[in-house]
Amino acid sequence: MAREIERKFLVAGDAWRRAAGEGQRIRQAYLASGGPAEIRVRICDGARAVLTIKSAAPGLSRAEFEYPIPLADAEELIALRTGGCLEKRRFTIPADAGLRWEIDVFAGTHQGLCLAEIELASPDQAFAMPDWLGAEVTGDPRYYNATLARTA
Numbered sequence: 759m760a761r762e763i764e765r766k767f768l769v770a771g772d773a774w775r776r777a778a779g780e781g782q783r784i785r786q787a788y789l790a791s792g793g794p795a796e797i798r799v800r801i802c803d804g805a806r807a808v809l810t811i812k813s814a815a816p817g818l819s820r821a822e823f824e825y826p827i828p829l830a831d832a833e834e835l836i837a838l839r840t841g842g843c844l845e846k847r848r849f850t851i852p853a854d855a856g857l858r859w860e861i862d863v864f865a866g867t868h869q870g871l872c873l874a875e876i877e878l879a880s881p882d883q884a885f886a887m888p889d890w891l892g893a894e895v896t897g898d899p900r901y902y903n904a905t906l907a908r909t910a
Contacts, residue, residue: 762812762822763881766901769872770892774861778849781863786846787839791904798903799827799835807832814904818881818896842867842910844903854886867910873901 786800791814798810807829813821827835836843845866851859857876864871873895876885895901 760822760824761819763819763878763883764875765818765878765894765896766898767874767894767896768892768901769861769874769890771890773890774849774851774859774874774888777851778861781847781849781861784846784848784862785836785843786903786907787836787843788841788904788907789835789838791840791907796904799832799839801829801832801836805829809835818878839907841904841908844868844907844910853888857885859888864906868906871906 783803784800786798789797789799791797794814796810796812796814798812799807800810801807807827808824809827809832810822810824812823844864846862846864846868849861849863851861853859853876857878860875860877862873862875864873874891878885899905
């Protein structure tokens with residue numbers, strides 16, 4: 759089974775932008791959330807799409823399955839969404855030990871929200887915390903994308 763081990767933080771500064779390129783435009787919506795699993799469809803840069811199924815358990819580690827799907831199918835699935843459609847730009851920043859930060863800068867209803875995530879190999883893996891990180895929000899449902907989509 760595929761596992762995602764991730765920690766999430768608010769972003770408190772702009773120093774990360776020095777290492778960022780143009781980023782990737784993401785539009786995503788949820789087909790199901792609030793139960794034992796979340797089902798999400800995501801379109802990246804208007805060119806490729808993925809369907810993701812994640813267990814809804816809070817915390818650092820969740821089951822995650824991701825599958826590429828045709829762009830036309832993704833557009834039709836987005837029309838079937840529950841809640842709103844999230845729009846954000848994702849920037850990838852290299853981190854120590856081969857890790858990487860993913861910085862999401864939200865648009866639309868959540869304009870101004872900026873979150874940083876790092877995927878780890880184990881829940882207790884050490885990593886350097888850049889000075890532009892703010893408070894950790896791992897496990898805080900207010901910052902789950904599925905929660906944000908409900909108010910988008």
